[in-house]
Amino acid sequence: xxxxxxxxxxxxxxxxxxxxxxxxxxxxxxxxxxxxxxxxxxxxxxxxxxxxxxxxxxxxxxxxxxxxxxxxxxxxxxxxxxxxxxxxxxxxxxxxxxxxxxxxxxxxxxxxxxxxxxxxxxxxxxxxxxxxxxxxxxxxxxxxxxxxxxxxxxxxxxxxxxxxxxxxxxxxxxxxxxxxxxxxxxxxxxxxxxxxxxxxxxxxxxxxxxxxxxx
Amino acid sequence: xxxxxxxxxxxxxxxxxxxxxxxxxxxxxxxxxxxxxxxxxxxxxxxxxxxxxxxxxxxxxxxxxxxxxxxxxxxxxxxxxxxxxxxxxxxxxxxxxxxxxxxxxxxxxxxxxxxxxxxxxxxxxxxxxxxxxxxxxxxxxxxxxxxxxxxxxxxxxxxxxxxxxxxxxxxxxxxxxxxxxxxxxxxxxxxxxxxxxxxxxxxxxxxxxxxxxxx
DNA sequence: GCATGTTTTGAATCTAGATTAAACTCAGTA
DNA sequence: TACTGAGTTTAATCTAGATTCAAAACATGC
Numbered sequence: 001x002x003x004x005x006x007x008x009x010x011x012x013x014x015x016x017x018x019x020x021x022x023x024x025x026x027x028x029x030x031x032x033x034x035x036x037x038x039x040x041x042x043x044x045x046x047x048x049x050x051x052x053x054x055x056x057x058x059x060x061x062x063x064x065x066x067x068x069x070x071x072x073x074x075x076x077x078x079x080x081x082x083x084x085x086x087x088x089x090x091x092x093x094x095x096x097x098x099x100x101x102x103x104x105x106x107x108x109x110x111x112x113x114x115x116x117x118x119x120x121x122x123x124x125x126x127x128x129x130x131x132x133x134x135x136x137x138x139x140x141x142x143x144x145x146x147x148x149x150x151x152x153x154x155x156x157x158x159x160x161x162x163x164x165x166x167x168x169x170x171x172x173x174x175x176x177x178x179x180x181x182x183x184x185x186x187x188x189x190x191x192x193x194x195x196x197x198x199x200x201x202x203x204x205x206x207x208x209x210x211x212x213x214x215x
Numbered sequence: 216x217x218x219x220x221x222x223x224x225x226x227x228x229x230x231x232x233x234x235x236x237x238x239x240x241x242x243x244x245x246x247x248x249x250x251x252x253x254x255x256x257x258x259x260x261x262x263x264x265x266x267x268x269x270x271x272x273x274x275x276x277x278x279x280x281x282x283x284x285x286x287x288x289x290x291x292x293x294x295x296x297x298x299x300x301x302x303x304x305x306x307x308x309x310x311x312x313x314x315x316x317x318x319x320x321x322x323x324x325x326x327x328x329x330x331x332x333x334x335x336x337x338x339x340x341x342x343x344x345x346x347x348x349x350x351x352x353x354x355x356x357x358x359x360x361x362x363x364x365x366x367x368x369x370x371x372x373x374x375x376x377x378x379x380x381x382x383x384x385x386x387x388x389x390x391x392x393x394x395x396x397x398x399x400x401x402x403x404x405x406x407x408x409x410x411x412x413x414x415x416x417x418x419x420x421x422x423x424x425x426x427x428x429x430x
Numbered sequence: 431g432c433a434t435g436t437t438t439t440g441a442a443t444c445t446a447g448a449t450t451a452a453a454c455t456c457a458g459t460a
Numbered sequence: 461t462a463c464t465g466a467g468t469t470t471a472a473t474c475t476a477g478a479t480t481c482a483a484a485a486c487a488t489g490c
Contacts, residue, residue, distance in 0.1 A: 022437090023436075023437070026437085026438095040347065041259065041347055042257045042258065042259055042260070042347040043257065043259075043260065044256065044257055044258075044259035044260030045257070045258065045259030045260075045347060047476090047477070047478090048477075048478065048479090049476095049477070049478095057438075057439095058438065058439055058440080059477090059478085059479095060438080060439065060440085060478095060479080060480080060481095061437075061438055061439075063478095063479070063480080064436090064437065064438075068478085068479085069477095069478065069479090128346065128347075130402065131257075131343065131402055132255065132256055132257040132260060132343075166420070166424065168417075168420050169417055169420060169421060170409065170413065170417055172409070173409060173413065173414060173417040173418075174417065174421065176399070176400070176403045176404075177396045177399075177400075177417065177418060177421050178396075179399065179403075180395045180396045180397070180398065180399025180400065180402075180403075181392045181393075181395045181396050181399075182395070183395065183399055183402075184391070184392075184394065184395025184396075184398055184399050185391070185392075185395065187345065187346055187395075187398075188391045188394075188395075189391075194385065194387070194388060198385065198388065199388060202383075202384055202385055202388040202389065202392065203388075203392060205381070205383050205384060206384060206389065206392050206425045206426075207425070209381065209424050209425050209426075209427075209429070210421045210422070210424050210425035211421075211424075212424075214424070215429075237467090238466070238467065241467080241468095262446090262447070262448095263447075263448065263449090264446090264447070264448095272467095272468075272469090273468070273469055273470080274447090274448085274449095275448095275449080275450080275451095275468080275469070275470085276467075276468055276469075278448095278449070278450085279466090279467065279468075283448085283449085284447095284448065284449090
């Protein structure tokens with residue numbers, strides 16, 4: 001069940017100093033556990049006791065690293081969103097020079113899907129809980145969330161402008177429908193029945209045909 | 216925010232007797248409130264106090280109608296699922312005689328979407344909470360959930376068999392992707408920005424092209 | 431081995447909610 | 461009018477968690 005941990009790739013200036021100290025690893029273990037539990041049980045259902053169990057510490061130890069349950073949750077959401085964006089950005093940077101707008105959208109679909117399914121509990125935590133966070137927390141995420149949405153919007157708008165998306169589709173609605181196909185995957189996919197590669201290939205074919213103008 | 220109430224259409228034999236008594240209406244008011252709160256806050260986040268407030272009663276009054284919080288939630292889920300299935304079945308029955316497999320899928324897409332967006336907090340409660348219910352409750356829903364899924368599977372399998380779905384798509388995965396596009400709508404759509412008709416039309420065009428073999 | 435700072439823990443505390451108990455309202459009616 | 465029972469409320473009770481705290485453990489440099 002538990003997938004890999006969040007953003008070692010995202011080490012920022014002030015992380016660097018203690019990336020390897022045992023204590024820093026415990027902190028990560030707690031954060032990972034929180035992402036896992038949050039993803040499975042939802043915002044209100046996440047018990048610090050469960051997080052502690054997964055992280056293999058006693059519940060009060062969490063307070064040595066985070067000042068409250070809320071702060072812990074906020075950090076999971078923040079890291080999750082930042083990771084998603086970084087992962088997507090990297091995938092897009094590596095796109096072939098000559099990729100057109102539609103192809104770039106398909107690259108985004110693949111990256112988002114892989115990140116969501118094989119890499120990160122943080123991503124599924126973000127995807128599943130966006131809706132039911134209390135306002136206080138949501139506001140603070142809004143910023144990051146907008147940035148992530150902006151990347152996608154940009155992809156859709158430029159593809160639409162280039163005539164690479166069927167003109168009977170509203171670009172905004174089309175974007176949301178595509179995000180639905182990929183985000184919802186977290187709800188039904190599980191290792192075993194269908195391979196990730198197969199899901200990715202199907203989703204890309206699905207989206208390509210959905211969007212592409214009939215030749 | 217609050218949408219219409221659940222399943223007056225589904226009156227079964229033992230409902231009929233007290234459909235109009237004031238007490239029966241209070242019960243419905245509580246159930247509707249529960250659907251609304253459940254949809255907004257999620258399983259673990261639903262407070263009986265909130266439900267009571269929306270239903271305009273004191274919290275303990277709920278116990279006159281439901282023996283526990285769990286039972287209340289189970290009933291919301293059950294009604295939600297049953298309604299969705301009934302609504303979908305009706306829409307399919309009214310499909311033109313000569314509708315082919317793909318057209319029937321599009322009818323299902325439209326019905327599901329309209330039910331979800333304009334009619335029922337129960338539907339969104341079901342859609343959003345399927346994932347994070349505790350096993351005890353989930354098991355009891357499983358049955359109903361399978362029935363709903365079965366209707367869709369049937370649609371996809373027969374369309375696939377008739378060659379009305381691109382052969383590079385796995386029917387099961389395609390079904391899940393389509394359900395993602397429609398279910399996810401509950402997360403982003405809200406009255407105002409785009410009309411329901413527009414969403415439905417876009418979703419249908421999107422799905423038609425996604426699935427239809429290239430001519 | 432001892433002193434000092436860091437991390438973890440076990441045993442309280444405190445609070446929000448679910449649930450229960452007992453009492454109240456009031457329509458119908460003998 | 462007084463009684464009855466359905467429906468509802470207010471005032472307990474009880475419990476699961478979040479949070480706090482003081483005392484262990486542990487590590488580290490001396």
